[in-house]
Amino acid sequence: MGSVIPSELRFTRTERVTMGQPAADALLDQTQAMNCRKVFLIASSTLREKTEEISKIEKALGSRHAGTFSGIAPHAPRADVLAATNAARDAGADLIVSIGGGSATDAAKIVSLLAKHEVRTVEDFEPLRTYVSEEGEVINPITVGPDIPVICVPTTLSGGEFNALSGCTDEGTQHKQAYEHRDMAPVMVVLDPAITVHTPAWLWLSTGVRSVDHAIETLSSDKSNDFADGLAESALKLLVEGLPRVKADPNDLEARLKCQIGAWQSMISIIGGVPMGASHAIGHILGGTCDVPHGHCSCVMAPYVLQWNAEYDDSRQHRTLAILGNTQPTAAQALDAFIRGLGMPRTLGEVGVDQAQFRQIAEYTLLDIWGRTNPRPVRTADDVMQILNLAA
Template sequence: MKTNFDFMMPSVNFFGPGVIEKIGQRAKMLNMQKVLIVTDSFLKQMENGPVKQTEASLRAAGVSYAIFDQVEPNPKIRNVKAGAALYKAENCDSIITVGGGSAHDCGKGIGIVLTNGEDVTKLAGIETLDKPLPPLMAVNTTAGTASEITRHAVLTNEETHLKFVVVSWRNVPLVSFNDPLLMLDVPTKLTAATGMDALCHCVESYVSENSNPITDAQAIQGMKLIGQYLRRAVANGHDLEARTNMAYASLLAGMAFNNADLGYVHAMAHQLGGQYDAPHGVCCAVLMPTVERWNMIASPERFADIAVFLGENVNGLSKMAAAERGIAALERISADVGIPANIKSIGANPADFKVMAENALKDGNAFSNPRKGSKADIISLFEAAYNA
């Protein structure tokens, strides 16, 4: 655990039912003259959906806008380039992302290429950005990635099938909005995948080498809320109490990992997502039990804590037995919400594991993992997750 640390998050985060109405007001306060709304075609077409509500709020405030609706899952470099071209063609001066992690990451990518250079692949890494992005706000519609508040922009090179991350304090949106009412119609599978991503953020933050007392508090509360409410949100998407608490948990998880960093689960999940265009939350959820069981010996006390946070009774158990119960709790919640049991089910091919392991160890998330592994170790973890 670190004793000297900095702490990053948006200067303002609006949370709660109905806060989307504040978008136009805040855009005007930031002197946004013409906004590029970055979203996907599905959200754009939703009647009275989050994009329509964003448009209405901007119009009421007298703020002009254009819409880029070509965001794909696991946003690609081509999406970023197309969005940047539209930004220039429409003479925009600011960006509002509307959606989940894909929209937010794409919007950050657009901002990065507009101000820091067109070849975004050369900017992969930590604190590589010299210039600020255009003013950026983020409207969140899923409880999972927390990209609306983080410094991470996760993009996919469609030519190499590799995901890469640009990590910079300059990527943190100026304002974020978490309105649970926007999440009521999120499909069951997406609810499960994003919820498990949030749980993984909490777990990896809590066991990270870079954790600190503030991130611990956030990760702990996030785990408790997810353990209590994720199943409910999956069972009934219109359970507003469950949706609100999952949105809260996701926000806490984002604050935690934005500052404590993550680990091998995310480093390896980025390879799965990039290689097979698989949903990020599913990749994390399938890998998490295997990777964290391997991590246990680095910090059995922390994994025993995780068992308690997820509602397990560990009275009378040794630290390792209690830690194992924490891993079992992760497996159980994943199964309960319908996550596949192994990476074979999402199309993984063992022939790719060598290259994927090499790239996972280069991923920015790998360096804060509590246990240090070799390429052979990561290959073995991919194999174990394949055969689970």
């Protein structure tokens, strides 16, 4: 007879997700419903400078548009996020909208938090960030969340738009750090596949692998449950179908929307409290410390973490292998083949990470919120070094 392990899922303030509606129409409808008068956009520089997408949204908002900020660098450096906060504050924003990839999304959520806490310098970020104690306990010091609501229009597939958690990089230490409060989650997410056709193919596909990683680390977690596993399995199926279709035909909007919905489903369990494992923990450090793009972190690390975990316990990897097609002997090999089929990098050397950096990466990984929640226990920097050496 099986035993019941108590578990729970927690939810955030997100109230609405539109799927397939043009972003300008969806945003105007929501801002009118919320009676927001000063809508501040945090936009991708590429979308703003090289397409008409941002100007279309600005025109749709009309007198409700209070300003637009662009130029958030990858991994959301503190200085850029502070500059966006000051601009939003000067505009008197009563709603913040991100339009772009993961860095714009993270920035928008943190801007709302910084505005609430009257943050004026990069040093003022410090008391708000989540940290890990010497005993391995995750400490979140934020008790008061933001007031200004956020809407996210994602153009990549990292999935952070659904999360109350955001990352921001301390340039001084080159450490990407977490900020989290349930009210940082957006009140609305707009999944518009048409606006994503401007996203570079490598970025779309690699961030899609990021969401594949969300789903696989949920299925691999010994702290998951049937509800979370079911969502992760559905997410993985949608992404495994959708990503190759978009690679073959970038104008396949149906496939793009499948990918977006898969990314959403992959995030629900994380938001609900299922912790990720070593691929995500190492990936956070590769991003903030080594400047590796979000998606490439998962492209490189996810199969090697599966391989390392399988040496300890591969019993939870069978569902992953089945969804990937049972064409390889192991889940790690099947995921490797899938990622290679998308044309993505598969080693740390390919993304510019030198072995001389491995020790710092390993030590920082232990400070990550998911540094100690891998199904095969990660207890020391030497454990992380084993995984990094596999990925070299």
